[in-house]
Amino acid sequence: MKIFISGVAGFLGSHLADAFIRDGHHVVGCDSLIGGELDNVPAEVEFYQYDCCFRNSMLKITRGCDLVYHTAATAYEGLSVFSPHLITQNIVTGSVSLFSAAIENKVKRIIFCSSMARYGDQKTPFTFIDAGCGNGWVVRKVGSMPNCNIAIGVDGARAMIDNAKNVDPDGEYYFDDLLSWTPNQKVNIIHSMEVFYYFKDPQNLTDHIVGNWLKLGGKLVIGLDHYIGNPDSYSWSKDLNVHMSLLSELDWLDIFLKSGLSNCTSWKANASNDFPGTLVVSGELLA
Numbered sequence: 001m002k003i004f005i006s007g008v009a010g011f012l013g014s015h016l017a018d019a020f021i022r023d024g025h026h027v028v029g030c031d032s033l034i035g036g037e038l039d040n041v042p043a044e045v046e047f048y049q050y051d052c053c054f055r056n057s058m059l060k061i062t063r064g065c066d067l068v069y070h071t072a073a074t075a076y077e078g079l080s081v082f083s084p085h086l087i088t089q090n091i092v093t094g095s096v097s098l099f100s101a102a103i104e105n106k107v108k109r110i111i112f113c114s115s116m117a118r119y120g121d122q123k124t125p126f127t128f129i130d131a132g133c134g135n136g137w138v139v140r141k142v143g144s145m146p147n148c149n150i151a152i153g154v155d156g157a158r159a160m161i162d163n164a165k166n167v168d169p170d171g172e173y174y175f176d177d178l179l180s181w182t183p184n185q186k187v188n189i190i191h192s193m194e195v196f197y198y199f200k201d202p203q204n205l206t207d208h209i210v211g212n213w214l215k216l217g218g219k220l221v222i223g224l225d226h227y228i229g230n231p232d233s234y235s236w237s238k239d240l241n242v243h244m245s246l247l248s249e250l251d252w253l254d255i256f257l258k259s260g261l262s263n264c265t266s267w268k269a270n271a272s273n274d275f276p277g278t279l280v281v282s283g284e285l286l287a
Helices: 011-022 055-062 077-081 085-106 135-145 157-169 202-212 236-240 249-258
Strands: 002-006 026-030 045-048 069-070 111-112 127-132 148-155 172-175 187-193 214-222 260-267 278-284
Touching: 002 085, 002 135, 002 172, 011 026, 026 055, 026 085, 055 085, 069 085, 085 111, 127 135, 127 202, 135 148, 135 187, 148 157, 157 172, 202 214, 214 249
Parallel strands: 002 026, 002 069, 026 045, 069 111, 127 148, 127 187, 148 172, 187 214
Antiparallel strands: 214 278, 260 278
C-alpha cells in the first residue's frame, strides 16, 4: 500500500512512518520542518519539504496514494499570541488544501489526527527573543508560558534594559546594538514591535537576525505602525527628529524574502474606521 503522511518529521508522523515501513508499505511524506526535525524521518520515506498550504504540491505528492494520514500542524502555542493569522493558515488552510488534493486524487481513505491539546497540558517547548524589548513586558508575558524554555529581551536603549531588569531581576535582558548582538543559541521565535523601521537599512538588520538568531524551522514576526498605508505616521520622523524608514507592505515582504525566509505573509491587526491597522509581517526559515 502507498501511504502518505503529512508532518512526517514530527513525533507522531515519524513513528507512523516507522510502523508502516516495517509492515512493508511504501511511505510518502512531507513536512515544512517548522516544528519537525529532518533527522526524525526514516531513510526509507519518500520525503518532500513541502508546506500543506500549497495545494498544487499536495496534488503532486498524494497522487497514487491509497491512504492519507494528516498529522501536520503548527505546534508552537506561544506563537499564537503574536500570530493567530499564521496559526489559522497553517492548520485550517493546510488541512483544506491537503484534503481537497486527496479527494481529487481519489485517495481511498483520509485519517485526520487531532491536536495533541486533546490529551491535556502537553505543550511543545519553544525559545523566544524580543528584538527591541523596551521595558520587557513581552518577554515577561511569553516567559511565563509553561512551554517557554527561554525568553530573552534585547534593546539598544540602556534605560529600557535597566527598567526591564528592575521589574524582572531574574529575566535575561541585554543592552546591545541589534546589528551586532548574537544569542548564545538560536531560537524558535523572534518577535519585534515598532523597531525595524528605525534602522536605515532594514534589510541588513533582517539578514543579521535571520542568519544569526533564528533556528531552522523558526519564525520571525514583526509589527509596524509606520508604513506606507498609514498616513498618520508619515510625519513621525520629522516630528521626533529621528530616522524612520517609510516602506510599503510589499517592501517589507520583499525584505523578508531576500533574507531567506519562506512562507512570508502580512496582514493588518486591530484595524478600525480611523486606523488602517498594525502591519504584521511574518516568515519562517525552512532551509
